[in-house]
Amino acid sequence: MCNTRPARGRRRLARRMNAFTQGPAEPVDGGSAAAAAAERYVNRELSWLSFNRRVLAESENERYPLLERLRFLSISASNLDEFTMIRIAGLEGQATRGIETTAIDGLDPRQQLAAIRELLLAVESRQQRALGALRDLLAEEGILIAEIDQLDDTQQAWLEEYFTTDILPLITPQAIDPSHPFPFVANLGMGVLFRLKRGRRQPDLVEMVLIPSGAPRFVRLPGKQAVYVAIEKLIGRYAAQLFPGFKILGDGLFRVLRDSDIEVEEEAEDLVRYFRTAIQRRRRGRAVLLELDRDCDPAAEALLREQFDVDSAMVVKSEGMLGLRHLDAICGEPRPDLKFAPFSPRYPERILAHDGDCFSAIREKDIVIQHPYESFEVVVDFLHQAATDPAVVSIKQTLYRAGDQSPVIAALIDAAQAGKAVTAVVELKARFDEERNIRWATELERAGVQVIYGFMEWKTHAKVSLVVRREEEGYRTYCHFGTGNYHPINARIYTDLSYFTADPALGRDAAKLFNFVTGYVEPRETERIAISPIGLKAKLFELIDREIANAHAGKPAGVWAKLNSITHREVIDKLYEASAAGVEIQLVVRGICSLRAGVPGVSENIQVKSIIGRFLEHSRVWAFGNGHRLPSKHADVFLTSADAMSRNLDRRVEVLVPIVNKTVHDQVLEQVMLANILDTEQSWQQQPDGQYERMRVGPEAEAEGEGFNCHDYFMSNPSLSGRGAALKAGAVPKLRLEDDPG
Structure with missing residues (x-):
């Protein structure tokens, strides 16, 4: 039955939680404070526009096939539309209502709108120039985006007939x-x-x-x-x-x-x-x-x-x-010579070695899968097997985005119809997916799935599956923790990590997470995972503080993180504090970054890069040196569904999952993180002024093979594939950093 619960209880809990997570209000600063803020932070909206300029730059990248360049132009335009409909609309609403709340860099809504307007016009002009150049190049390859006057009489006659028969009635x-x-x-x-x-x-x-x-x-x-x-x-x-x-x-x-x-x-x-x-x-x-x-x-x-x-x-x-x-739409033209070479994701070898039995493979040892290099089908198969396995008694699943034709939804429906206890936490507030999620919720409920919509004020953004199976030794819990959505189409484009485990402690924590969302049973403590908005941010600060203490004690100290965005002022200030203490910080931030790297007296020990390429970087990882130089077997490594943004850490239900298994730990740290940090061919380096410069490898270095493309590496190597033995043999070539002797 669909659970909507009274709003009064939700609001009461939310007020108590918000008082805990938001802290005291910041005082209003004067002009000098605003100037200082502008030197210390990058405006969120302007940083996003900078990110979209990097996307647009890929449409000008002569290394890419022409139709892929056209696709990047389309993506940059779609991104800009969404930015306008959400972010500009929000700022205009604030300005109209006279709200003078300042952004992290001290700009009020009207000042931000003025700066956005200038950049918006520049981006629009650059998009048109890119289209002009691509039209000429595509025409040379036999693909014409034509003006009618360019066509011959026969073609114009066909167009007129088409207009009469196919367009005019519409x-x-x-x-x-x-x-x-x-x-x-x-x-x-x-x-x-x-x-x-x-x-x-x-x-x-x-x-x-x-x-x-x-x-x-x-x-x-x-x-x-x-x-x-x-x-x-x-x-x-x-x-x-x-x-x-x-x-x-x-x-x-x-x-x-x-x-x-x-x-x-x-x-x-x-x-x-x-x-x-x-x-x-x-x-x-x-x-x-x-x-x-x-x-x-x-x-x-x-x-x-x-x-x-x-x-x-x-x-x-x-x-x-x-x-x-x-x-x-034009990118669908069947011209493989003008597109990226086809790539087929690999199926995890560990599961194949167990004749396709997901539970047997996970029971033997934890598995981490990197999409899209490894197939998303393993996630579908995990749930489908749970739906059809007579030993499985219950399934719990969060759903944020699932797509139009979702095999995940189908598996949950099959499980419910097979008599299993199935609970689905469907997030209605997933932007631009609200209508689709309402439809899925209705279909799930009809099949007998218990559908929960979670909190009124917070989005449930955590990506978790929990399967309970009856075995000879008793009940065993199997979990999937993801950094991305349960969306089979996105999984072909987005780089994300899927972590499968039968660790009892993680299973107990996952159960507490679901109880929190479905019944507002706030966990007093968890054994392994941290949950926002009740403790994830505090856990991150605890880990960063430990690195600061190690630096003060003269020990190696380092933080690596891979995120989509970082805008949370407290997190940024904590990283600035760590940098000042001597902690070496490497951040791979694809999109918005309000932190300024390399600013004297503020962030000398922080480097920020953004990777833009064939795949959309989406996985979220934190790594902490723990008294050793990164990468190290002693490092603490975490997967998370949360970016370092206020909405994720203060207003969403998210998870931070520690990677304890040695094989998975090394795979995430020494393959995924290291390859991203060492990428040169798709990376943009942030400068102290907040702008980005493309990391280019000189012709001599390219000839000697010193350039490194992390996407090409993962497509051409065994990657994770669920087999730890591939780690040493397929290590990042010639670029693997030496672990410290400790």
Whole structure:
């Protein structure tokens, strides 16, 4: 049965927990303090834009195949859309309500918006230049993103016929006058505004044509040569079929982005009903950004500005194509010569050695799997085996993102229908996956799964499976802890770690985690894992403090971390404190990083790098020297679902899992972490001013094979694959650091 529980109890517990996690409010500083903050920290929003510039730079990377470069351009555009709909919308809301809360670097919302506007225009201009260059290069390879005038008469005749038969029935012109109010345009909607004339004495008529979301953005002409034409070009060229008898005086292409964040109200008594309503509201959210083509008719532009009521600072006139996120459709063109070489993930050898029996393999020894180099199928098989094994009595599973066609959901449904006790913690607040998660929750509940939605105020972001099996010795618990989501499509692109264990202590801790989420039974203590928001941050500080103490005592001291983002001021300050004490700190942070590395007197002993490449770095790892030089068999190594952000450490349910098994410990530290730290070919090094420079290997070094690409390494080597014997034989070539003698 679906568990929504009274909101009053949730709020009472949340207030008590927030008082514990948030600490005292910081005093408001003056101008000098703000200046000092700007020198000490990087603004979160500007750091994100810097990350997206690194993504965009991959579209200019001449080492990549052309269609992969086009894909990176599409990704950068999609990223920018989401940033606008969430982050810019949030700042605009603060500015409108007069909220003057400053960011970590001292900027208030209006100052941040001004800085974002400048960078946004620069990124948009660079995207258009990248598209121009790629269009020319793709044309040389027989892939044409064409203007209609470039095509011959036969091709134009085909396009006109296609417009008549396939496009015209889908579109509806809408007059705009006193009796026809301005129509609603959904979030990410695109349309064309036409200014028309019929007869000299008739007033001008304005008509809007919205581009249907179900229509293909790019139309591919038949033939061997790949010729694509944007749908808005067809509508503009053949508009006379829409408006017979009218003269077209001008037109303007536009696109609108709306506020898409969903804030959960404390008074919401039914989360499912609330989110169903909120999803509908999001489609009609406040307009945040209005994009116009550079040749937009002045009268059409004036009307669009008035109707969308967008701050003039957030109206962008594009130098070229709007909606570059849709370019990924062209990347599907069957040209393997213009794409990365195909890669098939390996299946874990340990499990194959046990004839596919996951439980037997895990019972023998802990296993760590690195996706996408090792197949996500092992996670699916683990749950499918649990669903069909008569000895399994119960399954508990967290679900944050699971995808459209989820074999994980199917396994849980099969288990429930087989009579097992199945509990699924479904997080409704997973941004842009809310609607999908409501659907999954409904299907799970129908199958007899006990569906829990967790806390009202906090997201359950931990990735945990818990399976209890009846064996000869008694009940045994098997766990899967992941750094990523249970999403089979993402697992082909995102680098994540899956840790399987039958360690009884970790099993007991995982059970306490589920009791915390499902029944608000706060664990007084755990044996191994740390849970946020009740103790994970404190555990990290304890470990960093130990490294500081070791440095003061003259012992080797070091911290390695691999994260997606680091913005938490307390964590950053603690790392600054460690750097000042002499702790050597290596951070691999893919995205947002509010910490400044290498600042004299602040962070001389900290290095930060970002890896951008074929795969999206997503695994989260912490390693602490523990009195020895990293990497070391004595180091403490942890996997986690949490980034070093306030939302993760203070407002989400996350886990920090220690790796005690020697084989898994060495695999994570001496393969995953070391390869990431030593990568040169996909890495960007952060400079003291917070900007990034690409780490380039000179031609001589490349010729001597001294450059190192961690993605290529993991694709071409046995990697983890569940076999510890591969570790020494497949160690990071010529770059493995010497362990200290202790």
